[in-house]
Amino acid sequence: MRFLKEGLRYHGCAIKSGVKPTTFTTNHLINLYSKHGLLQQAHKLFDEMPERNVFTWNAIISAYIKSRNLTQARALFDSATHKDLVTYNSMLSGYVSADGYETHALELFVEMQLMRDQIGIDEFTLTTMLNLTAKLSVLSYGRQLHSFMVKTANDLNGFAVSSLVDMYSKCERFGEACRVFYGCGGELDLVSKNAMVAACCREGELEMGLNLFWREPELNDIVSWNTLISGYAQNGYEKESLKLFVLMAENGFRWSEHTFASVLNACSGLRSLKLGKEVHAWVLKNGLSSNPFISSGIVDIYCKGGNMKYAELVHAANGIENSFSVTSMIVGHSSQGNMVEARRLFDSLTEKNSVVWTALFSGYVKSQQCEAVFELLSEFRAKEVIVPDALILISVVGACAIQAAIDPGKQIHAYILRMGIHLDEKLMSAMVDMYSKCGNITYAENIFQRITHRDLILYNVMIAGYAHHGREKEQLLRIEDDNGARYVQLANVYAAEGKWAEMGRIRKKMRGKEVKKLAGCSWVYVENKVHTFTSGDRSHMKTEAIYSALVCLAAELNDIAQEEIRAGAVC
């Protein structure tokens, strides 16, 4: 009985003829009904069974797990008269894949360890737990699991390698992910390869990911393509991502909804309304609007393109339940300076996650409404049980920097230390920026000195701080907006410190963003028109006339100078 139709026919015949199916057959039927979402029918069969074995319990428990009813699944788990390792592993994986049941998963795993003699732990338990570790990003758990796997010789199969690579990558240990992947020595396993390509993308090592992708390309599946397309889009290489999308079709792969979500991401990164409209039409034509990832992607494209009217229309059609869509709208209104509307949307949400809070916080900062930022922080602390995360605090520290408010800045700094909030690179940079803009370059410098992993933003902020305090020596220090000069200058800073890898990364970033170093130029206002020129510039229409005038002027200046020197000598 592999198909539902077959199962239903058999079930009907059994009822009509009065023949009671065996426990074995009924177990099969329960699994079949559960697979097709017929949970009630499955449960009815379960209730009517005169005898149940361990397979019966496993079937009904996993039926509830599949339908995301973990409370009922756990109730059945607790009342089960027969349980084996599969029962435990199913319950464990149910908890791991659901949101908000992480503690339950950990507790169950502890219970399994205590009952190791009766139940045992196998490779399924271990890979499921690695998945949880990756989700929670707790490296120490991951390391313990890895050691256990090595000890029990469970560390070399495809499932183990892919889970380990994924775990180390999500715990921000790219090097260890590489070591596991290249150390396993066996044949190239597709899922492990895909996990490693994803790890490269997460690390920003796109070239490495691409090389791996083209190694044994006949192995590649749609996940390999989707991973690469998404990786390019997320690292700011939107055009390359779209090119890969075309190449994917040329290689005979049809796109999936995952592919499309990444394509939307690339389009919103390009901030092109024209492209956005084309993609929107495509989505409508292919009936993809019901996918929440895709519909919120469309809203995001219109928000990033600055067309809030269109964004509003699509958002209204999506329904307000899509929190991604709402967040995009908040960011969109904020970028237009419409904080009233942003606030209204924020208030309309019954559940507010940290991304939504961050969106509103940074909206107020961008609109320079610093008082609103401080008020929002009090509101957050009154409403939420959790402490504000680093991204929220960056906004608050940023507001202090704008107002040059050193006392509130110090208070926030003390609050962060008191609450033991993890100071990541971005928060540290914000702090350095705040102290330097509040006029205390010494504090800024102290924080800077204590940071061991200095990234591009941090150097940027510190250099700007020195420049503003008149401490520039590295004439390169002309701090302006995001232009090529700044990247080049940073690359030079890294080069001076011998950080060649970092320098290479900036150069790569420049290529990706197509940033070009602009030569410093001067301008002159003649007859209602601005004329710009650089040193040695010969591009002006009247370049010959200009240079001959310059020769005359230089000669005249020379004469005047000679005259003055002679006069000086007489005096």
Added chain:
DNA sequence: GTATTAACCA
């Protein structure tokens, strides 16, 4: 019969 890789919002 349970497990692994890819998607949206700061």
